[in-house]
Amino acid sequence: MADPGKPKLHYFPYSGRAEVLRMAMQYFELDYDEEVVSSQAWVSLKRSGNYEFAHLPMLEIQGKRLVQTSAILRYLCQTNHAYSTSTDQIAQIEAIVELHSDIQEQTLPLMLQDKLTEAKAWYEVHMPEQYFPMIERLLEANGAGQGKYFVGSTVTMADFVMFEFGFDAFQRSQMEDLGVKFAQIAPKFFAFLASFKEQKQSLKRYMSEHNDKPV
């Protein structure tokens, strides 16, 4: 029988926007259920009023129904000691979250339409020139993180966002040719990706089992 206290993640049967939430819950060793919503079912479900803003992912947790990916992730991080109470650190964390949104705004529409070639072309143009130098500088500048964390000396929301991004864009089986090429250009970032997965058995297991999940 389903445990009523378990979080339940509602999303489509692919990685998409929900993957960062899955990875964070794995990292936190939070046991959760998934309610897989087919695109077909969603057409009528979205009008049911059960999904605020007619939006997925939605996370049922502790009697609440949270929506909007970053808002859900922020909640998970705040309730699992992976955020900050310092306004200065929060500004750094959130600037990195927004940097990722800027990238995702360009690439997610391509990925969701299975336009992998176009997505790869976008990364080839913009990552080496524009974004990798910023990402390398962030890891370099945060001495306290020793290359393992983007902000401060412990895990934060920024790490989940960057970890999921790196995996999704450059390490999934369909994308790993890019990863091989980019590892030379952004060594600190790829070292971060490798070390982050090793931090938690639960996350490592999840990653190895879901490597070929549909995008």
Next chain:
Amino acid sequence: MADPGKPKLHYFPYSGRAEVLRMAMQYFELDYDEEVVSSQAWVSLKRSGNYEFAHLPMLEIQGKRLVQTSAILRYLCQTNHAYSTSTDQIAQIEAIVELHSDIQEQTLPLMLQDKLTEAKAWYEVHMPEQYFPMIERLLEANGAGQGKYFVGSTVTMADFVMFEFGFDAFQRSQMEDLGVKFAQIAPKFFAFLASFKEQKQSLKRYMSEHNDKPV
């Protein structure tokens, strides 16, 4: 002489992404300077390394140089009692902030290219059907806000985002024909917009002086 303690907002000579920061600082009665950056100057300035992520707006404040619009706004709200310490309320505030990002992702590129007709067409299709019902429901559901606040009984980041959105999209002189039409469809939202401006003399004065600022 410039007061070294005054915040300084760096942005282009138009409303754009910085306007919500200007409005929030007016509301908080924070005295600030502006460093107006021309598009021409930005070409070389963005490579100077003084702007993290090569991004504007940037806010110099208390010895820091904050970037990314929402991260800056969140910092201003957190340091001026306009956020929350409750993770539940934060999730609500941030879901509204993201709802606005979803809209802005579609319209800001049009506005920044001066494609007002296209932006208006987008609003005509999507606001009455899709977004206004959500916005009206949010204001209705938050009894504590009495129609004046989106979350809880005091001002939060969500209110600034929605206020700036409403003004920018439906009340500026170039857009007010839409506002006249939409006021019937979204009476709670337009009542919120009217009452919010009246809360602070400083904001009201700013709004009347900047009604015709370039988009």
